[in-house]
Amino acid sequence: MYKIHQFSKLTGLSVPTLRYYEDMGILKPARSKNNYREFTDYDLNWMMFILRLKQTGMSLENICRYSCLREQGDQTIEERIKLLDEQQRLLNKEFLKLQKQLEFLQKKKETYNDMLAKRNNNDN
Template identity: 30%
Template sequence: MYTISEIAKVVDISAHTLRYYEKEGIIDPIRNESGIRQFDEQHVQWLKFVKKLRETQMPVSQIKEYTRLFLEGEHTASARFRLIEDHQQYIRDQIDILLTTDEMLTKKVATYKELMQKSLS
């Protein structure tokens, strides 16, 4: 079991973010008899997944919706599938944009290098 500060380090997110996720219903920590939050390995895996979703710009509202659907049970699998599939397409679209932008910038860099070489001559 992890305390809030321990799991924050393991997952590399702030304790403040963990409290926010709890408030939003994205995570439901175990409470010991003293009311102190505790987290297990399932929480670690879930938070790593949530962190990746946030890193790839999934809005908290969609993560909340995914969480709600997950907690409702297996009959929501198709809705969860669509949500994740849509996000995957968003990521792929962003990758395409980044790749074409990188190509454009590579050409610009080459142009400037050539220009600077000529000015040194």
């Protein structure tokens, strides 16, 4: 069991962020007799998955949706796949944009390198 400060250190998230995620329904830690949050390794694994979804750029709204579907059980797997598919489409679209930007930079560098080579040949 982890208290919220320990869980914060393990996840790299601030205590207010963890509380916010709990308010949103993304995290649902157990409570002690004294009403302290008690996080488990299960919660930690789930939070690490959430962080990975965030790294893909998934919105908190969709993460909440995913979390709700997960709670409903295996009958929601197809809907969860649809959410992941949509995020994958968005990432692929972003990847293509970045690839075009990289190609632009590469062509510009080639132009400059050609100019330098011509200048150096003229100097000889």
